[in-house]
Amino acid sequence: STVPRRRWRGLMITAAVVGGYAGYIYAWRENLFSLQKDRENKPKLVVLGTGWASVALMRRIDTKLYDVQCISPRNYFLMTPLLPSVSVGTVETRTVVEPVRPLVGTNIKFLEAECVDIDPEKKRVVCQSTPSIDGSQTNESQFSQRDVADNVGGSSSRRVHDGARTRPPFELDYDVLVVAVGAENNTFNTPGVDSHAHFLKELPDARRVRAAISDCFESASIPSQTEEERKRLLSFVVVGGGPTGVEFAAELSDMVHEDLSKNFPQLDRSEIRISLVEALDQILSMYDHKISEYTEKHFDRENISVLNSTFVKEVKQTEVVLQKRGSPEKDSLPCGMVVWATGIKPRPFVNSLRKRIGALQSNPRAVVTDTYLRVMGAPTMYAMGDCSSIQMPKVGDAIANLVPEDTKELDFEEFAALLKDRMHEYPQLESYAEQVKASFEKADLNQDGKLQISELKSLLDEADKLLRPLPATAQVANQEGKFLAQHLNKIAHGSDEEDLEPFRYRHLGSLAYVGGDKAVIDFSGTGVLQKFFGLEPINGRGAFYLWRSFYLTEMVTLRTKILLAFDWLRSKLFGRDISRV
Ligand code: NAI
Numbered sequence: 001s002t003v004p005r006r007r008w009r010g011l012m013i014t015a016a017v018v019g020g021y022a023g024y025i026y027a028w029r030e031n032l033f034s035l036q037k038d039r040e041n042k043p044k045l046v047v048l049g050t051g052w053a054s055v056a057l058m059r060r061i062d063t064k065l066y067d068v069q070c071i072s073p074r075n076y077f078l079m080t081p082l083l084p085s086v087s088v089g090t091v092e093t094r095t096v097v098e099p100v101r102p103l104v105g106t107n108i109k110f111l112e113a114e115c116v117d118i119d120p121e122k123k124r125v126v127c128q129s130t131p132s133i134d135g136s137q138t139n140e141s142q143f144s145q146r147d148v149a150d151n152v153g154g155s156s157s158r159r160v161h162d163g164a165r166t167r168p169p170f171e172l173d174y175d176v177l178v179v180a181v182g183a184e185n186n187t188f189n190t191p192g193v194d195s196h197a198h199f200l201k202e203l204p205d206a207r208r209v210r211a212a213i214s215d216c217f218e219s220a221s222i223p224s225q226t227e228e229e230r231k232r233l234l235s236f237v238v239v240g241g242g243p244t245g246v247e248f249a250a251e252l253s254d255m256v257h258e259d260l261s262k263n264f265p266q267l268d269r270s271e272i273r274i275s276l277v278e279a280l281d282q283i284l285s286m287y288d289h290k291i292s293e294y295t296e297k298h299f300d301r302e303n304i305s306v307l308n309s310t311f312v313k314e315v316k317q318t319e320v321v322l323q324k325r326g327s328p329e330k331d332s333l334p335c336g337m338v339v340w341a342t343g344i345k346p347r348p349f350v351n352s353l354r355k356r357i358g359a360l361q362s363n364p365r366a367v368v369t370d371t372y373l374r375v376m377g378a379p380t381m382y383a384m385g386d387c388s389s390i391q392m393p394k395v396g397d398a399i400a401n402l403v404p405e406d407t408k409e410l411d412f413e414e415f416a417a418l419l420k421d422r423m424h425e426y427p428q429l430e431s432y433a434e435q436v437k438a439s440f441e442k443a444d445l446n447q448d449g450k451l452q453i454s455e456l457k458s459l460l461d462e463a464d465k466l467l468r469p470l471p472a473t474a475q476v477a478n479q480e481g482k483f484l485a486q487h488l489n490k491i492a493h494g495s496d497e498e499d500l501e502p503f504r505y506r507h508l509g510s511l512a513y514v515g516g517d518k519a520v521i522d523f524s525g526t527g528v529l530q531k532f533f534g535l536e537p538i539n540g541r542g543a544f545y546l547w548r549s550f551y552l553t554e555m556v557t558l559r560t561k562i563l564l565a566f567d568w569l570r571s572k573l574f575g576r577d578i579s580r581v
Pocket of ligand 1: 081188190239240241242243244245247277278279280284285286310311312313341342343344471472473474510511512513
């Protein structure tokens, strides 16, 4: 009797395995079938760009709900905050690059091209392919420091034309368009910048800066150089005391302190001069003033000269022309190389898009969106990242809608209760609630502690005046990309857009590396973090370890996290490699 029982058991197991497998195959085929059917009906989502905002969106968008196509002249995502480290060889170029195709997955189609025109009426984009584009600003026709950096190294300057690779222009229809094309360097039309200064915005810029630094040291080492020429070659000028300029000056100074004597023992360190020129009266002016003060003192110790309240009026091949605020005289500062980091301006493509949309796009600095990131005046078009700016609804203007008609006066608690349900319409209120409360306390209240509605309106108008556009940072772009992916997924699931929560930026702090294994972190405006860490900004070595662990976690894939950790270890143990390759 045990034999038939065993046979039964065997049969049942076999039936279960075969049945399970057949079910799996059936489900798989069903799924495939439904996906194919979906693809035909799915809305076409076209994403322009492969920066912080677009990549954050593409990693979260549900490709079962949208047929996603990405167009960008750069087929990789760049970890931009590490560019200063790349430019002095602390971090290798490949560490800061994530190829976009594996990053966003095979369900998203990527085309390496540049969108040159958008037709919002026909919902169509016109694209042009530019095989040699590297995403950086170059001006091939003029002699420049960049050309020097590109053409050095003997045979590497040979240009190879290995076959014709033309890419005809093409057009794409869209149902939903996301514009996240970033911005470009702002030179404020300062003469000579395009020809003689380096930018630090794209990877090729960092590579050129690295080659140019190497070139300065190699040229200064030639024994027949005059003392004057050697000092000029060893003078580095950084223009712009924002985070980019500060971090580059810091990394360069580290390299000089830590690696110069190993590589160029014949050069005298005291002859090297790093100057940071800033038009305002302090560097890192967007940060807490204690951070600016700390950084200036620290730079003084590190022998970086900070020239505050000084404008660079012109960049020449061997010098920069400076002018102190309020002084009619101009000075010249001889230099071997110049890094220009004075901020950003909109790309010409963004300007023509704004003009095409018309009256609602009145901000000359960016594409204006509402709090859902919808481009004003262009339905089904969204914009995010450095190319866009959110227009907050003014609470002062909306006071009539907020307060019932017969209300003549109210106290703060009543006002807060009224706002509670409408808070999502005014994302800025959270940030200036404290200020409104303080104004309420200072205002001319009657004996019941109430405020006239007309006075309330002027108070809110004042608060509205404090509204600042969000800064053009990776943090903002990343949060916008995440938001828009979730938002579009919800819409595709049938939610009404107006019922959804608008975008709300949560500031997590600002941080910058200032050299000598020290960093600064500003938690102001971060809410919870500020309460946890206190109001004081953090600086020094503790901040440096926080800065490093933050970037390690921010690296998008495990591959680049490992590469970054090894790069830091490598440069600590064996020094930086600034050889020109
Ligand atoms: P920025 O706009 O923050 O700073 C540019 C600085 O250049 C300003 O302080 C300005 O006064 C100065 N300037 C302008 N014209 C000048 C002239 N002719 N001569 C001398 N100085 C002049 O630009 P940055 O540093 O490139 O940053 C761009 C954006 O990226 C910012 O929003 C910044 O916060 C963000 N960023 C953040 C980083 C971080 O958090 N670690 C790192 C790099 C950038």
